[in-house]
Amino acid sequence: MNASTDSRDKGAPSWAGTPLVRVVLSQAIGAAVALGAAFAGTAATGIAVPLFAVLVAMGVVAAWIGTKLRLARWWIPVQMALPPAAALVSLVAIPAWLYLTAFVLLGLVYWNSARNRVPLYLTNRATWEAIAKLIPDGPGRRFLDIGHGIGGVLFFLSHRRPDAELTGIESAPLLFIISRLRARLKKAGNIDFRYGDFWKLDLSGYDVVYAFLSTAPMAALFEKAQREMKPGALFISNSFAVPGTAPTDTVMVNDRRKTKLYVWRIPHSS
Ligand SMILES: C[S@@+](CC[C@H](N)C(=O)[O-])C[C@H]1O[C@@H](n2cnc3c(N)ncnc32)[C@H](O)[C@@H]1O
Numbered sequence: 001m002n003a004s005t006d007s008r009d010k011g012a013p014s015w016a017g018t019p020l021v022r023v024v025l026s027q028a029i030g031a032a033v034a035l036g037a038a039f040a041g042t043a044a045t046g047i048a049v050p051l052f053a054v055l056v057a058m059g060v061v062a063a064w065i066g067t068k069l070r071l072a073r074w075w076i077p078v079q080m081a082l083p084p085a086a087a088l089v090s091l092v093a094i095p096a097w098l099y100l101t102a103f104v105l106l107g108l109v110y111w112n113s114a115r116n117r118v119p120l121y122l123t124n125r126a127t128w129e130a131i132a133k134l135i136p137d138g139p140g141r142r143f144l145d146i147g148h149g150i151g152g153v154l155f156f157l158s159h160r161r162p163d164a165e166l167t168g169i170e171s172a173p174l175l176f177i178i179s180r181l182r183a184r185l186k187k188a189g190n191i192d193f194r195y196g197d198f199w200k201l202d203l204s205g206y207d208v209v210y211a212f213l214s215t216a217p218m219a220a221l222f223e224k225a226q227r228e229m230k231p232g233a234l235f236i237s238n239s240f241a242v243p244g245t246a247p248t249d250t251v252m253v254n255d256r257r258k259t260k261l262y263v264w265r266i267p268h269s270s
Contacts, residue, residue: 022069023062026079030062051087058083108174118213120175122149123238126255128156134236134251134263135208139163144206146198146221147171147213151179151191158188166191167206169198203228212238219243222264231268236261 034057038049059080066079109120123131131153135141141164145153148168157166168191170176176195183191194201203209203225211221222242225235241247241262253259 019071019075022066022071023075023079026062026065026069026071027058027082029065030058030060030079030083033061034058052084055083055087056080105174109172111172118147118217120149120172121212123153123212124255124257124259125156127238127253127259127261128153128160130251130253130259130261131210131236132157132160134234134261135161135164136234140165141208142206143167143208143210144169144201144203145210146201147211148179148193149175149212151182151193153210154179154191154193155182155186155188158186158190162190164190167194168192169194169196169201171195171197199224204230206233208234208236210236210238211240213240215240225264226266229266231266233266235264235266 034054037057038054042048059082062082063076063079066075067073071079135143135157141161143154143157143161143164143166145151145166145168148154148170151168154166154168157164168179170179170193173195176193179193182188183193206229209225209229213221218237218240219242222235222245229235238261239259242264245264247262248265249263251261251263253261
């Protein structure tokens with residue numbers, strides 16, 4: 001789940017940028033080293049190095065460079081497999097428009113993965129139930145899902161808490177459009193789906209703010225929540241703690257992945 005943002009990333013040199021940039025960089029170095037060595041070997045011995053050996057060498061060098069750039073360990077097999085896999089795929093006659101369509105669709109869904117390091121995965125039903133129990137009783141409670149994905153949490157709450165005002169904000173275009181279409185089909189009247197960046201949204205009007213993101217934004221997001229949310233309001237994070245800040249409460253969800261909901265109550269200023 002949080003593999004893309006594990007602790008190894010913290011020590012990465014700042015110039016190395018996001019994991020994606022580091023992968024591209026290590027593959028480029030791997031290609032330069034392996035091709036250079038193959039050309040030099042052929043020039044010196046007159047024996048051509050088999051292409052497959054060059055591709056394997058590219059992957060091995062890239063994986064090694066990746067560890068030096070402090071990429072998470074799971075990138076090692078991925079980086080090793082990448083050059084041979086790319087060569088194999090290029091042998092299969094797949095029409096170019098299919099690549100383009102897949103690329104555009106993935107881009108519209110995983111809009112934030114490379115930049116904000118927040119991929120798409122969805123809150124499960126058991127966790128929806130646990131979240132519903134955390135919303136204070138009484139009509140007109142304002143609940144916000146930051147990064148609403150395809151709206152699952154909000155659609156569930158629209159049935160469970162029809163008396164609540166539900167808002168979602170999402171910056172991946174396709175996910176936003178899907179949520180809007182689902183709202184029309186389900187006739188969910190109490191959900192306001194907004195397209196945009198949650199960093200630009202003022203959190204002061206909400207009684208409960210829910211986040212299921214990644215480890216990467218948590219420290220800055222918690223600072224924003226503390227700055228903007230009103231005293232007594234709840235900030236809930238699914239699975240991702242805030243470094244160095246103990247939650248007010250932790251809800252253990254009885255699901256297969258043993259989900260933890262970290263809950264902070266915004267304190268009253270003294
Ligand atoms: C892990 S998914 C959670 C989806 C949904 N909240 C759920 O629990 O089922 C995180 C979502 O946050 C969105 N996201 C990431 N950064 C964002 C940003 N700065 N503004 C708005 N949405 C963002 C992603 O596109 C993704 O859909």
